Amino acid sequence: MLPEENTLPKSYYQAKKILSSMGMQYKKIHACPNDCILYRHEFEEMSNCPRCGVSRYKVKDDEECSIDENSKKAPPAKVLWYLPIVPRFKRLFANGDDAKDLTWHANGRNCDGMVRHPIDCSQWKKIDRLFLDFGKEARNLRLGLASDGMNPYGNLSTQHSSWLVLLVIYNFPPRLCMKQKYMMLSMMISGPRQPGNDIDVYLSPLIEDLTKL
Secondary structure, eight states: OOOTTOOSOSSHHHHHHHHHHTTOOOEEEEBOTTSSOBSOGGGTTOSBOTTTOOBSBOOOTTSOSOOOGGGGGSOBSSEEEEOOSHHHHHHHHHSHHHHHHTTHHHHTOOOSSOOOSGGGSHHHHHHHHHOHHHHHOTTSOOEEEEEEEEOTTSOTTSSOEEEEEEEEETTSOHHHHTSGGGEEEEEEEEESSOOGGGHHHHTHHHHHHHHHO
């Protein structure tokens, strides 16, 4: 299907290797099927949820809920796919054109009193007043967080959903900030049902990176 001299990777492993060297690696984090916890930090070695007692792994109906060491080869019951944001932000600032566009809100916009961008709204100005040090540095990133679910199989009766968490960078000018190229997929929550109000459990890796920044 592809031309003979194409430069696309020949295998999934080669594609993954290229993305990893570019800082586009991902983390696969196991989650409780009932959205109680993520199996990381103090819960990393546990096989059952300390809050609801449900198994970390998929078990058959005729198996006991307690899992021994051999059963840990079973697939996880629920998984969070997290794409670290810090390496990708670094790559944006490493590109001269992108680095210039990231300071557009302070150096390149037209201040005529018209509302064309979130920077022209009162909420943006309120943040600058409340956090003076943050507002003075034009390179500080202003981010919007959005989440929505999808059915990857296109069948409404399928008991599976994938919830995407996207980051929108509002530093960019209007012609760029909502383009697909600059909308970052930060995580994907896959499982038999939507996370609902428990989505804050899944946002913890993202919040840790934002706190670090």
